Amino acid sequence: MTSTQGIKTVLHPVTDLEAAKAVYAALLGVEPTADSSYYVGFDAEGQHIGLVPAGGQQDMASPVAYWHVADIEAKLAEVTAAGAKLKEAAHDVGGGRLVATFTDPDGNVLGLVQDR
DSSP states (O other): OOEEEEEEEEEEEESOHHHHHHHHHHHHHHHHHHHHHOOOOEEEEEEEEEEETTTTTOOOOHHHHEEEOOHEEEEHHHHOOOOOOOEEEEESTTTTTTEEEEEETTOOEEEEEEEO
């Protein structure tokens, strides 16, 4: 069994990106490190908080916590063997970063991130 590096990334679907950006900047006490019409990201105290308008391509309906792992394919194999259902296969989102999502037995969406 492979271990995780913990939850370091949480993505939040938002309906009004500009309004949400102001609230999260005030909450976190930092300005965004990524700021575009399709994604706003903040890095604060070792955490990455992302805002995704209308749930993005992932069609997110609620926040998704992403566990960082050294081997995303191995971890996907482990969690699916344990009963998780693959939602979004591992894919590159830029810069060599791989992400994937799966659901637990209750339908909660969980994510994995692997940085190369």
